[in-house]
Amino acid sequence: MIPHSKPSIGPEETAAAERVLRSGMLAQGPEVAAFEHECAEACGRRYGVAVSSGTAALHLALGACGVEEGEAVAVPSYACAALITAVQLQRARPVLCDVDDDFNLDPGEVPGDCPAAIVPHLFGATARIPAADLAIEDIAQSMGGKTGRATRVAITSFYATKLMTTGEGGMVLTDDADVAEYARDRRDYDNRDDFKARHAYKMTDLQAAIGRVQLKRLPEFVERRRAIALRYDAAFANAPLRRPRTDAHVFFRYVIETDRRGELEAHLRAAAVDAKRPVYRPAHHYLGGQFPRSQAAHDRCLSLPIFPSMVDGEVEHVINSALAFF
Secondary structure, eight states, rough: OBBBBOOOHHHHHHHHHHHHHHHHHHHSSSHHHHHHHHHHTTTOSSEEEEOOOOOHHHHHHHHHHHHTOOOOEEEEESOOOOHHHHHHHHTTTTEOOOOOTSSSSSGSSSSOOOOEEEOGGGBOOOOOOOOEEEEEEEEEETTTTOOOOOSSSEEOOOOOOOOOOOSEEEEEEEOOOOHHHHHHHTTTSSOOOOOOOOOOOOOHHHHHHHHHHHHHHHHHHHHHHHHHHHHHHTTTTTTBBBBBOOOSSSOOEEEEEEETTHHHHHHHHHTBOOOOOOOSOOOOOHOOOOOHHHHHHHEEOOOEEEEEOOOOOHHHHHHHHHHOOO
């Protein structure tokens, strides 16, 4: 079976993890500090604050931006549950908005009186930033591209199948010293003279050491993803499906649209190709509401395998299997 996605872990990551294990310093320490600096530099920001997950990073970013209890936060309805989870952790109110042709938050759908928004660059396609004063970029699916610099604060995730990984983990990225200090303060509750609502959100040195290696390899990861995507794009040029655009895209996912999504998914699985719905359940399936473009994406979209260690023979098998269906 050709997997839908797969982390790219090599001997360098193994050696980095072994180095930390031998050091005896497993929790947050010098590897985390170095990873924060290197990641911020790579993303064009002054500060990075490493945390335990992308959801934790979103939660801290919302607090650092001053989002208060009951305040409205615009989020795309076609996105995973992590966005609305982070908003609710802040005791704010998620306001679902429909998406555009790239499946990103449509700025025209954001209410004018909504002060905050979370803007993922979904599947790796660069999103448009709404006019909300407190917009937060989520670059978990676009890291390695040119995103993450358009707002006061950005966040990312390093989950196992993201563009680069620490297994689990995330980071707050900003040029604002106050935002960075807020995130550093709230990610750890121990050894404090005062009490605030702080969290067990730290990253470990073990994770950070792996992340430092992955960050160096990120350009080659993105280059390989783009090469696979361009091969798909050429192969499917005359097929009866909608392909993603190829500009301003790092191809975390290669997502096609077809009225026969379910049939194609079953056909590919029978051919040992693991293709999936790219969003398991859109947010409006949890919270309710009518969002026609999000629902159409859920009904029609299928994500084809794409990952850096995917070999050319696997790419050709996916192409031939899909073309045989049509």
